[in-house]
Amino acid sequence: MAILGLVGGGNIGLLVLRVFLAVIFFYHGFPKTSRIKGGTHGDGKKKMALFMKFIGFIEIICAILLVLGFLTQAVSIVLILIMLGAISMKIFSWKIPFSTMSNTGWEFDFMILGATLALALLGAGNISLDYLFNFYP
Numbered sequence: 001m002a003i004l005g006l007v008g009g010g011n012i013g014l015l016v017l018r019v020f021l022a023v024i025f026f027y028h029g030f031p032k033t034s035r036i037k038g039g040t041h042g043d044g045k046k047k048m049a050l051f052m053k054f055i056g057f058i059e060i061i062c063a064i065l066l067v068l069g070f071l072t073q074a075v076s077i078v079l080i081l082i083m084l085g086a087i088s089m090k091i092f093s094w095k096i097p098f099s100t101m102s103n104t105g106w107e108f109d110f111m112i113l114g115a116t117l118a119l120a121l122l123g124a125g126n127i128s129l130d131y132l133f134n135f136y137p
Contacts, residue, residue, distance in 0.1 A: 014125030018066045021115055025079065026063035032056025055082060066119075069128020071135065076120035083113040 033056040058078065065075045090096040090106040099105040124130040 011125040011127050014119070014122060015069070015127045017115060017119060018069060018072065018124060018128075021079075021112070021119065022063040022066040024112060025059040025066070029056040029059025029063065033060065058082065069124035069130050070133075072124035072128065072130050073120050076116050079116045080113065080120060083109055083116060087113065 032052045059082065062075045062079050065071055087106050087109045090109065096103060097105050098110070099107045124135075129135075
């Protein structure tokens with residue numbers, strides 16, 4: 001039996017999951033939105049910097065929407081795509097293993113992907129704007 005099973009523990013759990021994920025995405029998205037450094041590095045690096053800035057803004061907007069519990073399943077799908085991109089960069093471009101002691105592996109990204117996938121499947125719960133506006137069953 002869930003500890004808070006009698007008082008809507010599932011909904012509280014979804015709220016906690018949304019808030020914790022929001023903090024992580026906000027924390028990692030905010031630095032990406034800082035000004036683009038070193039405009040003389042060539043077109044490819046400038047395009048990548050602009051793309052990362054865009055991703056940072058998307059992560060911040062999604063984090064705010066997660067806290068509010070608004071359009072949670074759609075937001076989760078966007079964040080799933082971002083996490084799949086991050087994992088694929090680490091695996092295929094940077095050749096980083098799942099876990100390593102000398103570097104950050106992609107196990108953290110994998111865990112965030114799983115939590116975001118859970119939100120996509122479960123929705124925001126009753127403590128959300130989705131519930132208030134009948135977006136959540």
